[in-house]
Amino acid sequence: MKLLTFLSFLFTISVYSQQLVYTPKNPNFGGETFNYQWLLSSAQAQNSFTDNQGSNDQQSELEYFQESLNSQLLGQLTRSVYNSELGDGLEPGTFNVGDLLLEIFESGEGLVVNILDTTTGEQTQIIIPN
Incomplete structure (x- = not known):
C-alpha cells in the first residue's frame, strides 16, 4: 500500500510540473521583433x-548678417560704456550703468563684481580670481 501511494504521488508530480521559460518583451534583449513598434x-x-x-530653422544669409551686426554693435556699445564709466580698469566702488547697478570690491577670492538689474531685481556675481 505504501508503494502504491508513493508511485501515485510520484506520478502526480511529474504530470503537473512544467519548465518555466523567460521570454523578454523588448527586441533589444532578444524579444520578439514585432514588439518594437508597440514599445x-x-x-x-x-x-x-x-x-x-x-524647431530651429536654418538662418538665411541676411538673418545671420543682421545677428552678427547686432552683436558687434552691442559689443562696441559695451566697450564705450566700460571705458567712460570705469576708465582703465575695474576699481572698487559702486557704479550706475543705465538700469544696472555695478558693485566692485576686493575679497579673499579675488575681485568681485555684483551686477543688479534695478528694473527686474535680477542679480549676478562675477569673481575674477587673483
Missing part, C-alpha cells in the same frame, strides 16, 4: 519633453 509608441506617448533644437 516605441508607448514610450513616445509617455514622453513629456519636447525637442527645442529640432
